[in-house]
Amino acid sequence: MDTKLKKYDKRRTTWLVSSILFVAGASVTSFVGFLLYFLYAAQYGDYGYVEKTASAFSSSVTWVWAIFIAALCVTCVALVLSVMKTGRKDSDNRIIFNWFDKLFADLQMVMGVCVGAAYLGASYFIATVILQGKWVTNLFNIQGSMSDDYWGIFGDFGTEAMRPYWLSIFGSALLLAGIFAVELAIVQSIARKLKSRCFWKKTVIGAICYYGARAVSASDKTFSNVMVFLILAALICATWIGTAVMIVLIIIFVPKWLAKYQAIKDGVNEVKSGNLSYKIPVEGDGELERLAADINDIGEAQNIAVQNELKNQRMKSELISNVSHDLKTPLTSMVSYVDLLKKEGLDSENAPEYLRIIDEKTNRLQKLTQDLFDAAKASSGDIPVNLERIEMISIANQAMAELEENLAKNNIQVIFTPKAEDAYVMADGQLLWRVIENMLTNVSKYALPNSRAYIDILEEDDKVLLEVKNMSRDQLNIDADELMERFKRGDESRNTEGSGLGLAIAKDLTNLMGGDFDIYIDGDLFKATVALAKT
Structure with a gap:
């Protein structure tokens, strides 16, 4: 138990740390990426210039590239680790889903696209933050019309709305972190679905197909199910794409159904031939599986009935044998001593002993008869x-x-x-x-x-x-x-x-x-x- 708990804590800690590193690394990568874009725009564009030669400019932005590449590497590694370690498991080693995982996967994908679109909108805000910063112009010696003509693209928002500047930096960092946190949550949720092998069932179309198939398989109306399947197949085959899809479905599912049918047929033949202990393999809860389970139950019931009948026959034989023995023993003694009395007469000195034995055996026979009578009444409940x-x-x-x-x-x-x-x-x-x-x-x-x-x-x-x-x-x-x-x-x-x-x-x-x-x-x-x- 302690080993499992330590393993769980280590896994949970790795997931938490890698998730935080991804959000931080992705935010830094985006911010530095925007900074690099505007630095190269200032060097080679028409809105301003950097008072340095090309070689001097390259060497001055080398450390910016180093930060960008390092942040990008941390982001990628952290993303891989967080996806690998995501998913808390229960005692049966199954992944536990939270409320966000219960949303359909395609709905989460649409949400991710929307958040990605919000990221493009956030680029406008981040650009103004970078261009408004005096540290950028001072650090890289950006001069010329950068602060006049370039702001024309952004209007008055860049000059008035970004004050105070520290709040703008904090706001841009918080915006980037929020966007990447939501995107990471979506990716991890999809990863948990894939690990649980239920991704298809957690999509809208997959859920419709899954529960529709379960409803059909749970139904006992075989004729109606076949008719519905054939009608749908005919409609799907009306197009070339539908025909290809139907051929793939037939190749995948028909052999499985035929194998189940053959297994049921073999099981019926085994039971018919007298092998009542034979069990048809049952996997799933479809109509064919329920039919196989019913045949297994019939075979088991017949096997129990046969075993009980054999036991009853054995008990009857033993009952007859035992009753015969218990009745015969005292009767034999009684007959023997009666014969001796006939031969020796009642005046014989052994007559009292013979009479005592006859009386003893008579009492035993009477007790046995009474026990038989009581057992019959007690067994029938006639008391x-x-x-x-x-x-x-x-x-x-x-x-x-x-x-x-x-x-x-x-x-x-x-x-x-x-x-x-x-x-x-x-x-x-x-x-x-x-x-x-x-x-x-x-x-x-x-x-x-x-x-x-x-x-x-x-x-x-x-x-x-x-x-x-x-x-x-x-x-x-x-x-x-x-x-x-x-x-x-x-x-x-x-x-x-x-x-x-x-x-x-x-x-x-x-x-x-x-x-x-x-x-x-x-x-x-x-x-x-x-x-x-x-x-």
Whole structure:
């Protein structure tokens, strides 16, 4: 930042100094140029003479020529530097235009011509200043009729209006400086337009053509645009010059339009052949560019639709496979132990154990069936929701008390930290309890044994957040969004008692209450978050 600032200050200083030197140098060059003209007129003209020989006269005006040439060199160098350094840039390295730059360039050129004409008029005033000066006649020994006949050209203005003489000198210097300052401002403004590559657009004709072309390109009436173009082309071609101009325009623009058309045609063929990820290059905002962008959007939409369909098909296959597995496992056990009971009879010493296992598998099958039913209702929204002002901390404590035994089986220590001072939310009490229960059940089944689980309640803007964090027992090589799909588990072997529906149900229930349910995975760290509106 400091380097850019120093570079900017150096550039700005160079521009300012060179601009001042140009105005001063041009003023001195003009004044000395007029002086040289009148000195040679006095030496070789009919209005007076210099009391010196030709060689003596040349040597006496040598220092005047030296000043003239030095001033002229300073003027040229300063002009080049000021034009090179003009133009303050913004953070995007674009030149910033001032109010004068916003004027049309051709209007500025007309202004420059007018100021140049004013310079010719100012020559009259400067001439009188030079001829009125006694230092000129004294310094160069001008004698004869210079002060009588030569003044006849200027009338009485030269003898009366130029007093006092110091004010005349100051006025002539100020007049020259003003003229050259305006001319320099015009030249620098045009230079800034050229550097920004917008000179043509900043002219009256260029602006008409530019905005007319934009209006035509922005229009979707292709037929009307073509008709207007053909009519204008026919009118322009009515003259030899117009024909030449039209040929040049055709050579310049038609190949570009054909190249854009070919690019669109190639893009359509690519999409038609199945390459939905192909993108047509889009440069500009004309009608052909908008057509290319629309084709790209169609291809992208089709690509997304295809990817979603493939994902849905994969999810259907996994859903069928997982449901079959989860239903088949307890049913197989039940059938096996029923067969054993048939063979050994109810009087067998193993009968109580067989009945216990059958009962356990029956409960598991019943729980799975209920989860399926709840997941279907939650996903379809076919659950009555009674939103009211609920205190989240008490419901979280209730859920932890209900699941304390399950958490203790794996020796999982729960650390509950209610950080929110006011944890009241708009929610359905029963649905919120089911969400928290599912989150804690997930901890009891999949958390690393002999570890800690952290439950935090905190405020964030206008919401209250419930966060549950734990270390996973199994390696989580799965995406967070995929883990919330139905029948998805962290353990791909599916050896645990879970159904893979708990998080999916929790998400759907949270959405029904107008909240957000998110999962974050960082290595083996698992975090589930419920956000509900604060009341």
